[in-house]
Amino acid sequence: MQTRGKNVIVIVNGWYSGRYLAPAFVGHGYECIHVSSTEKTSRFGYNPLDYIANFSLERSSLSELLARLHAYSVKAIIPGCESGVVLADLLSDNFAVPRNDAATTSARRNKFQMIEALRKTGVPSMRQFASQSLSDLLTWYSESELGTVIFKPTMGARSDGVVLCSSNNDIIAAFSENHGKTNVTGVVNTEFVIQERLQGEELMVNSVSCEGDHFITDMWIGVGGLEDRISTDEYAELVMRRTEIFEKVERYVLDTLDALGIRNGAAHCEVMLTVNGPRLIECGARLSGAQLFAAVEEAQGYSQLSVTVETVLNPRQFRWRANALRASRQEGLRFVYMCSNRAGHVVNNPDLSPFAELATLERMIVFPEIGDYLPKTHDSAGRPGYAFLLSSDNQALERDYVRFRELESKMFQRLLDA
The missing domain is CATH 3.30.470.20 (ATP-grasp fold, B domain)
Structure with a gap:
């Protein structure tokens, strides 16, 4: 039996809680395609049998991936987890599907840019500073007079690389431990943000x-x-x-x-x-x-x-x-x-x-x-x-x-x- 209709749901990095998406859509009679941004999958990954096709960005160029997806009638493109947000936005921008503007993706992924987006629109937010330079981070911290701060990779996720710092030495140690390290989303840490520690x-x-x-x-x-x-x-x-x-x-x-x-x-x-x-x-x-x-x-x-x-x-x-x-x-x-x-x-x-x-x-x-x-x-x-x-x-x-x-x-x- 063969079918054709606008019924294909694309799920990007359908790992962790995203692994529940495909079975839910399949249960409603829809077909799903899985796209991964990396060959390295989560242990709590997807079941290939939930999908009619599985594509990887590491095995093909973006243009090749788009060409493959355009062979289907795509209804929606959804990130399954944090590491899929950027690619899902990028892919969605090439299809007539509900989406978030790819021009503002950084505000939804970069931990510094998202707080900046709040500040620019007048939504109350915390104090912060980001840089790839350890010396710049130390200078801002010293001038901020914040005392205890949160140090984290701007492109990280969960608690990976997140450190509570109360001194220059703490920040130096956190930077040394995490700079150049590949975090849980598959991104190499090069930029870090220092944020005030919120209480409540x-x-x-x-x-x-x-x-x-x-x-x-x-x-x-x-x-x-x-x-x-x-x-x-x-x-x-x-x-x-x-x-x-x-x-x-x-x-x-x-x-x-x-x-x-x-x-x-x-x-x-x-x-x-x-x-x-x-x-x-x-x-x-x-x-x-x-x-x-x-x-x-x-x-x-x-x-x-x-x-x-x-x-x-x-x-x-x-x-x-x-x-x-x-x-x-x-x-x-x-x-x-x-x-x-x-x-x-x-x-x-x-x-x-x-x-x-x-x-x-x-x-x-x-x-x-x-x-x-x-x-x-x-x-x-x-x-x-x-x-x-x-x-x-x-x-x-x-x-x-x-x-x-x-x-x-x-x-x-x-x-x-x-």
Whole structure:
């Protein structure tokens, strides 16, 4: 059987949470093509069987890749993860598909340029400076009188290369450690940004946009963590709609999305709610990276993934659908970041059976496998797994959370014990 229609969805670097996109579209009767910007794929990669074709930019020139894609009737081009944002924008600019302007891609990918885009449009933002020169970075830091700052590669992702610095020596060490290193997105670090360290409550905000109209699909507030570490929250709680914090942060994120030129597709914003109001930490023009969407579906009847798919397939219903979803019921959902207090090589597969006693456990995933090296958890890049606890009973959530940590500690100990 052969078919032909405007039904092909192109997914660029469909790894991490992007691996869920193709099965969702295929389930609606559409066909998908995978494009990778690099031959190096994620361990949490795509299933080639989900796609009718797989193309790599490293195996062909951009013009050759475009020619191959123009042989199909393309309906949408979507980045699967952070490393696919630039290429997805570039490809989309050559097709009649919903897209974000490729001329402003840097504001959605470069960690310095995105904060500059907010400043230029009058959206409240943090102080910062970027350079490829260590001496320039040190000069700005000394003159800023900021004390503790965040140092990061401008083209990085997650916590890779992100360092908390409180002195010139800290910055020198961070620069030396990361300059010339290939980061998790496959980009060689040459430019770095120093940003003021924001204080307050950290929130993760997921959204979907359609021709400049935005809908916040879910919002999370981080709980716990260490003062001298980055991204060490113990868990995140789903923020309920119609609460003061949701509405305050929502207004800010809508302005942020406009400032960054995000008109179509998913976005994941990290925001600090400071005493002076919300401030953007950074934003990715793609799905939330660490997410088990089925748990969010159970909690509120939809997720960023399902809204993204629905928007691509039926953009005319976007506003009506968003208004309807705002009124839907939400249950309490706790997104638990798993943590290993030990390090070593994994010699046993994880045994998840003891967790069956937890009535609120909705979803759980553990990454390490036999032969892997399990590092001691100290930031988001090294988290060995995730879990979601679901209940409208806050006491039940807290009780199961405490028990979860006890079982988790024993599980990781068994992984490493011969």
